[in-house]
Amino acid sequence: MIYLPRTQSISQSRRRFLRYLAGGASSSLIFGSIASAKSRELSLEYLCSRFPLNSRCKDYLPGVQAQDTQEKPIQVDVLLTQIKPNVPVLVQGLPNRDRAYLVITEKQQIAPYAIRPICTHLGCTVAWQSTENRFVCPCHGSQYDAQGRVVKGPARRSLPIITAIVKQNQVRLVELSPAIDPR
Numbered sequence: 568m569i570y571l572p573r574t575q576s577i578s579q580s581r582r583r584f585l586r587y588l589a590g591g592a593s594s595s596l597i598f599g600s601i602a603s604a605k606s607r608e609l610s611l612e613y614l615c616s617r618f619p620l621n622s623r624c625k626d627y628l629p630g631v632q633a634q635d636t637q638e639k640p641i642q643v644d645v646l647l648t649q650i651k652p653n654v655p656v657l658v659q660g661l662p663n664r665d666r667a668y669l670v671i672t673e674k675q676q677i678a679p680y681a682i683r684p685i686c687t688h689l690g691c692t693v694a695w696q697s698t699e700n701r702f703v704c705p706c707h708g709s710q711y712d713a714q715g716r717v718v719k720g721p722a723r724r725s726l727p728i729i730t731a732i733v734k735q736n737q738v739r740l741v742e743l744s745p746a747i748d749p750r
């Protein structure tokens with residue numbers, strides 16, 4: 568009689584301890600599987616940004632969808648009927664409402680990179696001037712060609728670029744510069 572409460576107490580503690588262990592183990596499993604799913608997603612994002620033709624990327628859309636200046640998603644088949652060679656197309660859709668220009672090649676295709684319109688002299692925003700066929704910086708007059716290469720200083724470096732991927736009739740913008748600058 569004397570020992571019964573003590574026995575109950577020990578067994579209750581044991582049960583509580585086992586429940587605690589079980590809870591800890593299942594939490595670890597849950598968090599572990601969330602973390603590994605997240606890291607799989609991240610590695611797929613990286614793989615498909617760098618190598619969009621990889622077989623694992625068939626149904627994966629990396630980055631964000633490019634939109635036109637009215638915030639409508641760009642449909643590649645429609646865009647291809649409207650673009651002209653060497654005339655960049657202003658798009659948005661990046662985080663923080665940042666903008667970029669799609670580069671249009673001589674063959675009227677969308678290049679695999681887009682230009683961020685940030686002057687490499689002191690960081691002013693440049694804009695495409697169709698009358699001059701150049702990006703022009705309003706601050707100190709630097710100019711860049713349709714691929715973002717410097718044609719007039721004081722800037723010395725080309726405009727920064729990010730990755731553009733054409734997939735499933737969309738243009739996906741990935742905030743990673745291509746492994747090799749194609750310019």
Ligand code: FES
Nearest residue numbers: 686688689704707
């Ligand atoms: S910031 Fe563009 S030329 Fe100076």
